[in-house]
Amino acid sequence: MANSQVLLSATEKYELISRNLQEVLGEHKIKSILKQRDLKIYWGTATTGKPHVAYFVPMSKIADFLRTGASVTILFADLHAYLDNMKAPWELLSLRVTYYEHCIKAMLKSIGVPLEKLHFEKGTNYQLSKQYTLDVYKLSSIITEHDAKKAGAEVVKQVDHPLVSGLLYPGLQALDEEYLKVDAQFGGIDQRKIFTFAEKYLPQLGYEKRAHLMNPMVPGLTGGKMSSSEDESKIDLLDSPSAVRQKLKKAFCEPGNIENNGILSFAKHVIFPLLKTDENFIITRKEANGGDVSFESYEKLENAFASQKLHPGDLKTSMEVYINKLLDPIRKTFEDPCLKELSEKAYPPKKKDAEEIKPHCLDIRVGKIVDVEKHPNAENLYVSKVDIGEESLRTIVSGLVHFYSVDELQNRMVVVLCNLKPIKMKSIESAGMILCASKDEPRQVEILIPPENAVPGEKLIFESHENGEPEPVLNTKKKVWEKLQADFRVNGDCIAQWKNYNLVTKAGDVVQCKSLIYSFVR
Structure with a gap:
């Protein structure tokens, strides 16, 4: 599907280099270089999770760069990978660098890109040298903690008490531009703060300020960022x-x-x-x-x-x-x-826990609120009597006062988690949870909607997890509900899912909310 290489003017080369990018820093510098010679560009990737189809996004831009005659270096940032909260242990990094190189070469061949002007480099080939190490120390003497943390905000995992390794990350990436002797660095728009960090600090070490080319962030299949971990x-x-x-x-x-x-x-x-x-x-x-x-x-x-x-x-x-x-x-x-x-x-297979928690252990049923009133001892709580297909009604205490009136809840069909351990809430025992889609800032809550024609007591299951019986009562010490809840969300079509498996009736009808897409179920 690739275009054949043709002779291009400096203007045409710039247009090809910059097309589909979200932002270019140093446009004048790039155009000036192109009038004299072809560009030298580098793109770095930390060798952690497996490369996936979204890697074709930077690869298609690298194809554009190569078609202009640019020399492109792909940096396998093994040291960066280790420093980023140690996502990959040292013993696997060498293997992953080799795996990445085979993947990327195969991808570029797949799209018909000539590899003559493509160079692969491993970070530790030069990042452990004496001169590079001295430059790291020099940078550490002029960079504040605030600037280092700010620069890595979109890339390095942010915590209240960051490791020093994460603070070093932006400085190392800035120095890579000098040690790879490039004119420009290419990356995603999420790298922008690191790029501006490099533009600020490299000249303070006596090094040239480079240009920066930024791709937009391409959403994944679920609507959020396409991630190796999802x-x-x-x-x-x-x-x-x-x-x-x-x-x-x-x-x-x-x-x-x-x-x-x-x-x-x-x-x-x-x-x-x-x-x-x-x-x-x-x-x-x-x-x-x-x-x-x-x-x-x-x-x-x-x-x-x-x-x-x-x-x-x-x-x-x-x-x-x-x-x-x-x-x-x-x-x-x-x-x-x-x-x-x-x-x-x-990428050795992960060892599964001896008792892997699966969603079939949840007892989720269709319910109907038969009666509801304000909690006598708490203004923010309702006490509801809910029909879940048992001989007697369940008492469920919920914090829905600020989101629904009594009239809106009366005789309403709901989705109920039935096997939580009963708990007293302001002296009244609650034996279940009315499941809702929820978002924070601002706080928004919508009760999940059972399928039409569903009846009280009807069991709800997750697709592909039909086998297995619910636990009589969820184990609180193992935090079963909390662990499963982390992946219990509403997708872009308002459908309730666990890890993208729809919550459905046995007939296959889905549970939904009204409008809170990409929300958590709580």
């Missing part, structure tokens, strides 16, 4: 075609909504830049739905989706074809037994 938000480079299909099927893609739409963003930042000059993006549709349609630009695709002339299902089906075209050569490369072994050693 399996359902990403498509792995080695995912099978069936896994790609399943993940795209669950992806957030609300009709007409172009915000936080990972599928559209991937089309914009990866697929369209890789199309040949005379090649269009093809949506395959049944004749009954209007037949195939092609788009010569991303803007026309986005407009068709925003005006709902293009259905999410058709977009997902077509995107599946394009993604699999990108992944097929990578899958083939990793059929090599040596690379399979490398993958297993670099």
Whole structure:
């Protein structure tokens, strides 16, 4: 899908370098260099989690850089990976660097990028040298804790009492620009504070200020950032075609909504830049739905989706074809037994807890509030009598006073967690929880809505977790509910999910909230 390389003017080179970027710092510097010679650029990646399909976003830009004749260095930041809260132990870092190099080479070959002017560098090849170490000490003598913490705010995990290693991280990245002898550093917009940090402090060491090229952050399949740690938000480079299909099927893609739409963003930042000059993006549709349609630009695709002339299902089906075209050569490369072994050693399977907590242990049922009144001893609490299909009504105390009136709750169908250990709340024992979607700042709460025609007492389950029986009472010492609750959320379609598995009736009807997308269930 790549364009063939042609001779370009300095202006054309800059246009290709800067297209689809969110921001460029040092535009004048880059244009001035391009009038004399080709650019030298570096992109760094910490070798922690497995590279996933979102890595095609920087790869497509690196393809643009290479097509202008630029020399590109890809830095495998193994030392950075270790310093970032020690996400990867030293014994795995060397293996992961090798794995990353094979993945990235396979990705670039997949999109038809020549590798002659591409160079790979490992951070510890020079970051442990005497001169580099002395520069780190020099930086530490002029940088304040405030500036170091601020610079890493979007990249390094923030805690009340940060480790010194996390404070060093931005300084090391700034020094990389000098030691790699580049004109510009490329990264995501989340790196901006580190880039401006480098622009401020490198000249204080007598080093040149570099330019900075920033990609926008592309949302993952669930609408948030595509992350290595969230399996359902990403498509792995080695995912099978069936896994790609399943993940795209669950992806957030609300009709007409172009915000936080990972599928559209991937089309914009990866697929369209890789199309040949005379090649269009093809949506395959049944004749009954209007037949195939092609788009010569991303803007026309986005407009068709925003005006709902293009259905999410058709977009997902077509995107599946394009993604699999990108992944097929990578899958083939990793059929090599040596690379399979490398993958297993670099990312050994995690040891599962002896008693892994699964959501089938939750007893969640449809309930109906038969009676509700204010708590006699607490102004902020309601006391409800709830029918959950048992002989007697359950008493449930809830903090819904500021969000619903008594009349709004009376005879309302709700979703109830029934096997919490009963607890006294202001002298009245509560034997369950009315589940709600909830957001903070400002505080917003919406009661979960059972499917239509659901009846009190009807069991609710999570898709793919039908096997197993609920615990009679959840173990409070093991914090079962608290652990499961961390992944119990509402997605972009207002559907309640645990780790992207829908909460449903046995008939498959989903539980929803009214409008609080991307909220927690509490």
